[in-house]
Amino acid sequence: MNGSQTLINNPELLRQLADAELQATLLEGVSRTFALTIPQLPDELYPAVANAYLLCRIVDTIEDEISLSAEQKKYFCSAFIDIVKTGNNADVFSAELAPLLSEQTIPAEHSLIQLVPRVIAITRSLDAPQIEALACCVETMANGMPVYQALDLHAGLKTLKDMDDYCYYVAGCVGEMLAKLFCHYSPEITAHREELLRLSVSFGQGLQMTNILKDIWDDAKRGVCWLPQDIFTETGFDLAELTPETDDERFRLGLSHLVAIAHGHLQNALTYTQLLPSHETGIRNFCLWALGMAVLTLKKIKANLNFNESNQVKISRNSVKATIVATKLTVRSNLLLSLLFNLTSRNLKSPDWHYSPISHTGQ
Structure with a gap:
């Protein structure tokens, strides 16, 4: 030790x-x-x-x-x-x-x-404004999360809206809190306060959805599923039948749709980061490293839709290092960041799937 x-x-x-x-x-x-x-x-x-x-x-x-x-x-x-x-x-x-x-x-x-x-x-x-932001986040999270303790989650959540709400309670409200802290820190950032607060919920959801997708099979072993049934109803798969042994093209199609939805949220995360002043490289790197690691995780999931263990889609330490290097080189340029994001995530969209990635505006 x-x-x-x-x-x-x-x-x-x-x-x-x-x-x-x-x-x-x-x-x-x-x-x-x-x-x-x-x-x-x-x-x-x-x-x-x-x-x-x-x-x-x-x-x-x-x-x-x-x-x-x-x-x-x-x-x-x-x-x-x-x-x-x-x-x-x-x-x-x-x-x-x-x-x-x-x-x-x-x-x-x-x-x-x-x-x-x-x-x-x-x-x-x-x-005082920092304490207020932290207390608001803790209250939202601590009031929201116990709701899900009472649910039978072996067959997933009913709708994508339910998933949006869950992601808000565990991550979106954290995004809002961070936006408030950034605005308190900088009048220049405060100029974009309303848009940052709106996008911050989507940023949090993109990161949380990535974690949910990565951990599908770990959760399934515990008899828990955080996926929305309505997405899989469209592909003809019943989440009540999901087990670690599931090998079903209908499930993989629904999973691909969720990857595309998460990608849309991460696109908003990029927009959020680009609204921050270019000279605030520390705050931008804080956002970009989380964003970059999420994109790389989604890429591994999309390339391995038949994975059955989270370790199979976990990014390597070298990928983390590459993310850090790439973002440090591009952190000040919105154009380069867009090019890097589009290049890295180009295969994550589903051409036949359309979704508005800001579906929860906070509470």
């Missing part, structure tokens, strides 16, 4: 770290992707965005915890909304939730829950 792993597993050692180092270490433990992208942001934005991700991860930890009943999850989510809004009772929340976490929850998340009081103290140290 290396030093960082030892540290992330030891809440007492973590408590001794300064705020910035604590957030960086927790991020490394719960998400290597965000631990890579968030440090690209300007120093004025890093603390708020890092803290925001940790707050969202706390909600995710509650939702994913197998030992908690639906009623307990609703209780802890409601309590956490109040804590983020007021800063009160974080220690009680942590002491109550931490002992209930199972071994299935990763050690870094055990540490994160034990350190909720420190994370919330950092939240309360932010500017």
Whole structure:
């Protein structure tokens, strides 16, 4: 076990770290992707965005915890909304939730829950508009996600609208929050506030849909499906029949349609990024790295529609490095970014499929 792993597993050692180092270490433990992208942001934005991700991860930890009943999850989510809004009772929340976490929850998340009081103290140290943006996001996510705990998801969601709503609760509201934080940081960015807020929901959905498509078979093993039945009704496939052994051209056709829909959302993500000032290379890279990795993942899915394990469509470390290099070279030029996006994603569209990729405007 290396030093960082030892540290992330030891809440007492973590408590001794300064705020910035604590957030960086927790991020490394719960998400290597965000631990890579968030440090690209300007120093004025890093603390708020890092803290925001940790707050969202706390909600995710509650939702994913197998030992908690639906009623307990609703209780802890409601309590956490109040804590983020007021800063009160974080220690009680942590002491109550931490002992209930199972071994299935990763050690870094055990540490994160034990350190909720420190994370919330950092939240309360932010500017008032930043706190408001974070609290709004947490409230939307923590109120929305428990709704899906009560659903029987073995046969998927009923409609694409249902999928849009789910993606909004877990990712679109995060996009909105980031847009608000970027606008607070820069008057120049604020000039595009309304369009950025609109596009940010689509940006979040594109990333979330990519994750859903990549994880279809991992979810199927748990008896869960996040795909929309109405898309597959058009191809003649019943999602209730989906199993890890499924080998059906009708399913692959529906999957291809969903790839095209996700591509449309990622096209909006590019437009969003291009609205940011060209000199804000840190914020642009933060967006572009996530966008680039999503496009490459969709490409692998489209090229391997008969995949049956997420590892088969997971992009390599070399692909991640290539994304970073390519975006760093093109980050300041909207024209080059469009050319790079169109070249990389040219096979993702379905010529016989038309969809308006902004279908959820937030709540």
